[in-house]
Amino acid sequence: MQELRGKLVYDQIKNECLDFVGSHNGIMPALAIVRVGERAEDIAYENSVKKRFMDFGLEVKTYEFLGNVSNVDFQHAFRFINQDPEIHGILVMRPLPKQIDEEEMLGNMDPAKDLDGITRQNLAGVMMGDRDAFAPCTAQAVLEMLKGYQIEMQGKHTVIIGRSLVVGKPLAMLLLQENATVTVCHSKTENLKEICQSADILVVAVGRPQMVGSSYIREGATVIDVGINVDQDGHLVGDCNYDTISLKAGAVTPVPGGVGVVTTAVLAKHLVQAAGRQIKFTSEEETKDQYLEDAWKPGRP
Amino acid sequence: MQELRGKLVYDQIKNECLDFVGSHNGIMPALAIVRVGERAEDIAYENSVKKRFMDFGLEVKTYEFLGNVSNVDFQHAFRFINQDPEIHGILVMRPLPKQIDEEEMLGNMDPAKDLDGITRQNLAGVMMGDRDAFAPCTAQAVLEMLKGYQIEMQGKHTVIIGRSLVVGKPLAMLLLQENATVTVCHSKTENLKEICQSADILVVAVGRPQMVGSSYIREGATVIDVGINVDQDGHLVGDCNYDTISLKAGAVTPVPGGVGVVTTAVLAKHLVQAAGRQIKFTSEEETKDQYLEDAWKPGRP
Numbered sequence: 001m002q003e004l005r006g007k008l009v010y011d012q013i014k015n016e017c018l019d020f021v022g023s024h025n026g027i028m029p030a031l032a033i034v035r036v037g038e039r040a041e042d043i044a045y046e047n048s049v050k051k052r053f054m055d056f057g058l059e060v061k062t063y064e065f066l067g068n069v070s071n072v073d074f075q076h077a078f079r080f081i082n083q084d085p086e087i088h089g090i091l092v093m094r095p096l097p098k099q100i101d102e103e104e105m106l107g108n109m110d111p112a113k114d115l116d117g118i119t120r121q122n123l124a125g126v127m128m129g130d131r132d133a134f135a136p137c138t139a140q141a142v143l144e145m146l147k148g149y150q151i152e153m154q155g156k157h158t159v160i161i162g163r164s165l166v167v168g169k170p171l172a173m174l175l176l177q178e179n180a181t182v183t184v185c186h187s188k189t190e191n192l193k194e195i196c197q198s199a200d201i202l203v204v205a206v207g208r209p210q211m212v213g214s215s216y217i218r219e220g221a222t223v224i225d226v227g228i229n230v231d232q233d234g235h236l237v238g239d240c241n242y243d244t245i246s247l248k249a250g251a252v253t254p255v256p257g258g259v260g261v262v263t264t265a266v267l268a269k270h271l272v273q274a275a276g277r278q279i280k281f282t283s284e285e286e287t288k289d290q291y292l293e294d295a296w297k298p299g300r301p
Numbered sequence: 302m303q304e305l306r307g308k309l310v311y312d313q314i315k316n317e318c319l320d321f322v323g324s325h326n327g328i329m330p331a332l333a334i335v336r337v338g339e340r341a342e343d344i345a346y347e348n349s350v351k352k353r354f355m356d357f358g359l360e361v362k363t364y365e366f367l368g369n370v371s372n373v374d375f376q377h378a379f380r381f382i383n384q385d386p387e388i389h390g391i392l393v394m395r396p397l398p399k400q401i402d403e404e405e406m407l408g409n410m411d412p413a414k415d416l417d418g419i420t421r422q423n424l425a426g427v428m429m430g431d432r433d434a435f436a437p438c439t440a441q442a443v444l445e446m447l448k449g450y451q452i453e454m455q456g457k458h459t460v461i462i463g464r465s466l467v468v469g470k471p472l473a474m475l476l477l478q479e480n481a482t483v484t485v486c487h488s489k490t491e492n493l494k495e496i497c498q499s500a501d502i503l504v505v506a507v508g509r510p511q512m513v514g515s516s517y518i519r520e521g522a523t524v525i526d527v528g529i530n531v532d533q534d535g536h537l538v539g540d541c542n543y544d545t546i547s548l549k550a551g552a553v554t555p556v557p558g559g560v561g562v563v564t565t566a567v568l569a570k571h572l573v574q575a576a577g578r579q580i581k582f583t584s585e586e587e588t589k590d591q592y593l594e595d596a597w598k599p600g601r602p
Contacts, residue, residue, distance in 0.1 A: 120421060120426065123428050156491065157491070163477050169474065169477070176464050184482070195499075
């Protein structure tokens with residue numbers, strides 16, 4: 001049994017990011033984290049992003065709003081953040097409180113800065129197989145994990161438990177792009193075990209601690225556990241029972257130490273891609289302006 | 302074995318459309334068909350839409366471009382069509398010739414008039430479960446067929462062969478919304494027969510005449526054949542072998558007479574929905590203008 005540790009993929013992506021920063025003198029890609037209120041899990045994720053991005057040579061700016069901020073004030077500030085040329089990407093901690101109009105925010109968000117694939121532009125791009133679209137980071141992390149460990153996807157039956165907009169649905173689209181056969185299961189699925197047993201690759205993203213045990217998988221299958229839950233004793237556990245599954249699976253991700261760290265690395269990778277495009281675009285514009293200026297210099301034929 | 306004829310669903314939708322037209326005096330929802338060149342299948346589809354829409358009490362305007370129209374001329378005309386308040390919906394015959402920038406056209410298209418769900422706005426809406434989004438008509442037609450014949454979807458295993466943007470991918474999203482378990486197979490799928498045999502509902506959209514025979518299905522399954530092909534003798538045939546499948550399936554759609562006619566009905570239904578929203582929006586705007594005008598009348602306190 002192979003343990004698929006996120007660290008391997010994390011380090012690969014970290015090196016790509018450091019290479020980018022090293023080759024773009026004086027440009028530091030910057031992420032804006034937008035957080036409303038003080039939910040503990042948001043703050044934990046924010047702190048983890050800050051800490052890791054420092055290692056990646058990337059900047060993080062935090063925009064913190066009171067939990068009762070009005071929609072008008074929030075949208076006003078959000079437009080300001082979105083238009084700031086020194087911010088290359090945005091991560092919004094969701095769900096937002098009820099008074100905030102999320103559709104309005106999405107309409108105000110530049111898809112080129114939407115690193116977590118929450119705008120319609122990016123979601124549709126993922127469906128269309130547009131390689132420039134940003135997929136939600138967690139969905140992308142599952143793919144990076146499979147690619148990083150060179151697990152064959154083409155033609156293989158991948159079963160995803162969970163149909164959310166941040167994992168199940170976009171991941172289904174990404175896996176189809178890799179020529180996998182894809183099944184999406186969920187709480188209403190009949191014969192769940194039987195379907196999971198037919199999987200070459202099983203991805204579990206249900207948010208229920210240790211729901212999936214070895215009876216769900218077939219001998220030698222690859223199991224990717226996306227869940228991060230806290231059990232009664234305060235320990236982090238996944239959606240799978242690692243102990244029983246690891247006796248039967250061919251490969252499995254641990255929790256913690258699996259998909260979680262890769263998600264943050266994907267966010268960093270998306271930021272670097274976004275910054276690269278925005279910088280390229282800006283410098284091309286300047287070159288074009290310079291060219292036009294030169295072209296109109298007096299004395300030219 | 303039940304034969305799932307499209308006519309039943311077609312007539313239901315036709316009545317809804319006639320009701321709408323009957324209850325909106327003097328308003329005739331109008332579809333613009335945009336066609337570049339003279340591809341025989343485009344003209345056949347166009348003629349069929351024209352004929353059927355007449356029965357539905359709906360108007361069709363055809364905008365025909367020469368096959369070698371320049372991109373600039375095409376986009377100019379397209380913007381004009383899109384902005385015409387007397388056009389409530391647009392159907393573009395695709396694929397467009399190479400010189401036409403399809404992305405540019407999509408950017409010029411009002412998602413509210415995009416009846417065939419080709420804009421990113423609508424594709425993402427389908428993924429997000431937004432009931433106001435227009436799904437591609439063929440994908441929607443499969444769903445209308447299943448609903449029209451009251452075939453249980455919740456919890457059932459639906460297998461789709463084909464991963465296109467007009468059927469497979471959006472249909473997967475629509476079926477998830479109905480609480481079905483969804484598998485998408487395609488040309489690279491290993492063990493295709495075995496996977497299809499596990500389906501309660503099998504949807505075939507591959508575009509290969511009679512590829513799927515009875516060995517692909519299990520006793521009593523529902524089979525929806527989306528294919529429309531012409532065989533060696535010039536007859537219309539589906540992607541399934543109707544004769545062998547009908548001996549084993551619980552229900553199956555014929556070709557012709559199955560999903561095809563429902564697709565045109567869905568286009569009509571989308572047009573009526575689009576017109577309804579545009580008319581409502583316009584009259585609300587007018588009411589608002591009137592209100593503001595009244596509010597500023599001199600002499601008011």
